[in-house]
Amino acid sequence: MIWQQFQSLIGSYPLALRGLGMTVALSLISLVLGTLIGFALGILRTGGNQLISRVIGAWVDLIRGTPFLVQIFLIFFILPELGIELDAFTAGIIALSNLAACFICEIVAAGIRAVPTGQVEAALASGLSRWQRMRQVVLPQAMRMSLPPLVGQYVLLIKDSSVVSAIGLTDLTRVGWLVVQRVPNGLLVFAIVGIGYFVVCYPLILLARRLESRMGAAHGEVQL
Amino acid sequence: MLENFSFRTIVEYLPLFGHGLLATLWLSVVSFAGALAVGIILCAMNLQRSRLSKVPAKIYIDAIRATPLLAQLYFLYFGLPRLGVVLPELVVGILALSLNSGAYIAEIIRAGILSISRGQVEAGIASGMTYTQRMRFVVLPQAFRVTIPPLLGQAIVLVKDSALLSLISVSELTRAGQLLASDRFMPAEGFITTAACYLVLYYGLKGLAALSGRWLGVQSVRSGA
Numbered sequence: 094m095i096w097q098q099f100q101s102l103i104g105s106y107p108l109a110l111r112g113l114g115m116t117v118a119l120s121l122i123s124l125v126l127g128t129l130i131g132f133a134l135g136i137l138r139t140g141g142n143q144l145i146s147r148v149i150g151a152w153v154d155l156i157r158g159t160p161f162l163v164q165i166f167l168i169f170f171i172l173p174e175l176g177i178e179l180d181a182f183t184a185g186i187i188a189l190s191n192l193a194a195c196f197i198c199e200i201v202a203a204g205i206r207a208v209p210t211g212q213v214e215a216a217l218a219s220g221l222s223r224w225q226r227m228r229q230v231v232l233p234q235a236m237r238m239s240l241p242p243l244v245g246q247y248v249l250l251i252k253d254s255s256v257v258s259a260i261g262l263t264d265l266t267r268v269g270w271l272v273v274q275r276v277p278n279g280l281l282v283f284a285i286v287g288i289g290y291f292v293v294c295y296p297l298i299l300l301a302r303r304l305e306s307r308m309g310a311a312h313g314e315v316q317l
Numbered sequence: 318m319l320e321n322f323s324f325r326t327i328v329e330y331l332p333l334f335g336h337g338l339l340a341t342l343w344l345s346v347v348s349f350a351g352a353l354a355v356g357i358i359l360c361a362m363n364l365q366r367s368r369l370s371k372v373p374a375k376i377y378i379d380a381i382r383a384t385p386l387l388a389q390l391y392f393l394y395f396g397l398p399r400l401g402v403v404l405p406e407l408v409v410g411i412l413a414l415s416l417n418s419g420a421y422i423a424e425i426i427r428a429g430i431l432s433i434s435r436g437q438v439e440a441g442i443a444s445g446m447t448y449t450q451r452m453r454f455v456v457l458p459q460a461f462r463v464t465i466p467p468l469l470g471q472a473i474v475l476v477k478d479s480a481l482l483s484l485i486s487v488s489e490l491t492r493a494g495q496l497l498a499s500d501r502f503m504p505a506e507g508f509i510t511t512a513a514c515y516l517v518l519y520y521g522l523k524g525l526a527a528l529s530g531r532w533l534g535v536q537s538v539r540s541g542a
Contacts, residue, residue: 158519159512160480163491167512170504248383255385259484266388279395287384287392294383 101276102285105268112268113289119264120251120293123186127193127250128243134194135201136227149198156195161256164188169260185257193250200242204235241308244301248294255290265289327506330497337493338514344407344489345476348414352475355419360426374423381420387481389413394485410482418475425471429464430456462533469526476518490514 138149156164169184179187208231216226258267269286273279327334362374381389390413397404404412433456441451483491494511498504 154519155512155516158477158516158523160477160491160515162480162483163494163508163512163515166491166494166498166504166508170498170508174505252385255387256481258387266385266391269388269391273391273395277395278399279392279397280399283388283392283396286388287380290385290388291380291383295379298379298383 095278095281098276098278098281102272102281105272105275108263108268108271109265109285109289112263112265115262115264116251116254116266116289117293119182119185119189119254119257119262120247123189123193123254124247124250126186126190127197130190130194131197132201134198135205138198138202139205153195153198156192161188161192161253162259164192165257165260181257181260181262184260185254185262188257189250189254192253193246196246196249197243200239200246201235204237204239205231207238208234237308241301241305244297244304248297248301251294251297252290323503323506326497326501326503327510330493330507330510333493333496334490334510334514337488337490337511338518340488341476341479341490341514342518344411344482344487345414345472345479348411348418348479349472349475351411351415352418352422352471355415356422356426359419359423360430363423363427364430378420378423381417386413386417386478387484389417390481390485406482406485406487410479410485410487414475414479414482417478418471421471421474422468425464425467426460428467429460432463433459465533466526466530469522469529473519473522473526476522477515480515 134149134153138146140146165184165188168188169179169181172179172184172187212230212234213226216230221229254264255266258264258270261267263271265286269282273282276282359374359378362370363378365371390410393413393416394406394409397409437455437459438451441455446454479489480491482489483495486492490511494507497507497510501507
């Protein structure tokens, strides 16, 4: 019985591969977009313009305050009403990138705020331009602090990509859902789905932990 | 544009959203209580010296953190009947949320306990306190203070995660939005109202986190992950 189910599961491996590919594609594209937009937003957020900072803060709060599932539904069902035609994949990318951008914006902003003002003042005194200050003084130091939570955020992003299966994208979770209709063994099917995610996420979790302990050590040096 | 956005329909469906809001609220409270229990047990296991209790806790925590909640939810939803355990969707949902959040709470509590400086424990030992006394009078009261704000942050995450329960047709807030969207073909009305209800919960919990931070004299930890 179990053996038959195994065989039937092995038979559906092309579907599983496609699902894994979809999960990786979704995560990778929105990871890149989310990081770029998130950094831009984070720099703007701490840029000194009150209005821009407030607007970004309000948007981030809206996104952090609502479930991702609801955001996907909003984007997938409402943008077409506004005359923007989009397929499920684009909707998923928009939703995921937006989510990632908002969280990364906060991470980057926190990193920038943690850079001592003396550093900025020294850069000012050295006659560096705004862009040079950001690029060569503030960001490198902010990055050190932002890196561990950033990697943690990527793990969340990969996991959140499972939610887009709700609008019918055939990602890893959706594949599990499809297979379980045919092979009625939820424990087995979703254990395999879980392993699929684990293989991608666990190394990232380990990396985040290592970065964090390394950063802790680096901080210890400075404090001593 | 959304020129025919119908507030009247929203008002008509308001009781449904009220029910949804209440359902989300109480199922979150129940799940959070469950998650606290799971988290405390896991953390206690994790802090033991014996590998026999430490390793399973670590494996569990890592397995939960490296897989999406939706996959865990489906695992229970499609898997439990296989073991002969047939539970209503709502119970499966609460179980999944508790087991999921429990892993994160275990880490929060552990971080709180480990943040107590070594000197405090040593002072306890020097005063002749037993292990239980040290935990009870020295470590836990201090750890409690620093864990409250991140615990509230986890509560926010849990409330948002509970939206996934709509996918196994538990009737809660997101489900209410889906019903309005599909009954009347009004997704905008449905999901904007849903989002607004979640925002009410979010700002409530966020305010509570900020307040607790001030009361306890701890810097409010960035809430919501």
